[in-house]
Amino acid sequence: MTTTPLTRDRIASTDHRDRGEGRQAWPIPDAEELFRSLYTGFDSGPATSLAVCSSVNGEGKTTTSLGIAIAIAQDLPDRRVVVVETDLWRAVFAKDFEFSPSPGLADVLLDRVPVSSALRPTRLDNLTLLPAGSHIANPQRLLRSSRMPEVIDALRRTHDVVVVDTPAVLTHSEVALLARMVEEVILVVRFGVTPARQLNDALARLRGANVRGILVNDTKSSVPELVRQIARL
Ligand SMILES: Nc1ncnc2c1ncn2[C@@H]1O[C@H](COP(=O)(O)OP(=O)(O)O)[C@@H](O)[C@H]1O
Numbered sequence: 200m201t202t203t204p205l206t207r208d209r210i211a212s213t214d215h216r217d218r219g220e221g222r223q224a225w226p227i228p229d230a231e232e233l234f235r236s237l238y239t240g241f242d243s244g245p246a247t248s249l250a251v252c253s254s255v256n257g258e259g260k261t262t263t264s265l266g267i268a269i270a271i272a273q274d275l276p277d278r279r280v281v282v283v284e285t286d287l288w289r290a291v292f293a294k295d296f297e298f299s300p301s302p303g304l305a306d307v308l309l310d311r312v313p314v315s316s317a318l319r320p321t322r323l324d325n326l327t328l329l330p331a332g333s334h335i336a337n338p339q340r341l342l343r344s345s346r347m348p349e350v351i352d353a354l355r356r357t358h359d360v361v362v363v364d365t366p367a368v369l370t371h372s373e374v375a376l377l378a379r380m381v382e383e384v385i386l387v388v389r390f391g392v393t394p395a396r397q398l399n400d401a402l403a404r405l406r407g408a409n410v411r412g413i414l415v416n417d418t419k420s421s422v423p424e425l426v427r428q429i430a431r432l
């Protein structure tokens with residue numbers, strides 16, 4: 200994941216309105232290949248789920264979650280993919296994809312709406328997003344509730360791949376629970392930034408979860424731009 204630095208602010212100011220509907224080309228071959236390699240094993244078989252974790256904020260969990268989901272959705276039109284935004288503290292889906300923040304996961308966990316009403320379509324027919332939803336006072340209590348595994352199970356019944364974008368593992372102990380609700384976990388680190396001790400601490404917190412591998416992200420590519428392109432406007 201290399202090339203031009205691109206911040207979320209620049210993405211938000213990008214004029215994407217004149218882009219055509221339908222399947223988008225991948226502008227960065229390396230990124231396409233990288234995300235494709237990450238979903239190996241999810242391309243067939245029964246419904247499965249994956250959590251993308253990292254030790255602290257800003258290491259690329261959300262970017263990676265969306266990148267993997269887009270790669271699967273684009274390459275495998277028969278696989279239905281959903282990305283669940285569980286970082287209720289730093290919700291970005293609604294802003295980045297320019298849709299209403301609620302209803303979303305928090306509203307589903309509070310039993311205000313069924314999960315089907317909180318899903319957002321994208322330009323890819325087989326990719327949906329479940330945003331964080333209404334701002335609530337006590338996110339940790341909701342993520343720890345027995346409703347959370349029920350929601351993941353419900354999504355597994357309607358989708359083939361459930362990608363869970365999580366909060367930072369070192370600051371939110373709920374992530375260890377989320378990581379055990381899914382089949383596999385990918386841990387993201389930032390090249391040259393994440394200290395080894397921090398990585399080890401994160402791995403210790405995730406003990407009991409099935410950590411499939413560590414993704415080294417260097418946050419110097421235009422990956423977020425291609426992620427941005429899938430929004431249905
Ligand atoms: N490979 C990358 N290239 C460029 N920018 C990146 C890359 N990975 C992450 N970013 C940017 O870094 C910031 C943090 O990434 P994000 O995925 O939101 O991290 P997290 O979810 O772990 O907090 C965002 O502005 C995102 O667009």
Ligand SMILES: [Mg+2]
Nearest residue numbers: 260261286365
């Ligand atoms: Mg995030």
